[in-house]
Amino acid sequence: MTAPAGENTSPDSDELLTPWAVLDDYQCFGCSPHNPHGLQLRFRERPDGLAASFRLGRAHESYPGVVHGGLVGVICDETMGNLLVLRTGRPAFTTAMRVRYLAPMPVDVAHECRARITTELPAADPPGSGLPANGLISAEADILNAAGDLVATARATYRPVDLDAARDRIQLSDRAAGRLADALTAPAAPVTTPVPAAVPAAEES
Secondary structure (H helix, E strand, C coil), X not given: CXXXXXXCCCCCCCEEECHHHHCCCCCCCCCCCCCCCCCCCCEEEECCEEXXXXXXXXXXXXXXXXXXXXXXXXXXXXXXXXXXXXXXCCCEEEXXXXXXXXXXXXXXXCEEEXXXXXXXXXXXXXXXXXXXXXXXXXXXXXXXXXXXXXXXXXXXXXXXXXXXXXCCCCCCCHHHHHHHHHHHHCCCXXXXXXXXXXXXXXXXX
């Protein structure tokens, strides 16, 4: 059987629910567990950051048998962005991103995205909540295949903002904002129940 898009190909007890997952109608194409048409990326902690394992299918092609390059950027951005949210407790907006494509990413093959923060964050209470003077945080991501070969890399900058400021740019009801505020200040919760698959599994030929 072929794993559905966005399914973690090596599930373990370290998988995390991101703060946004507490919103039942959250529809992020990259990471929402509630969007049946999205990638439903699932994350786990790494010593130096965050990782997402995934395997995309024919519905995500550009050239035949090759994952669309735009989705490679989405996966890098999602993994870096969620890492910043978990580390700072703030929503983070992407301000710039550059992706390098080193090899084609074939469909129906397991890959992993690994993200890390490259900006030294100032000491703060709670730890990790401080921001640099210019308000921008840099991050890097690598996508590797199952053999450990580098397929793509990305570098990006993000601007974390307080939730009240973020509400000027996104649509959130007062109730949703309250739930999200609680989730942003709570430790990241492990996944305790399976997240529904994005698309039905297809038989391998």
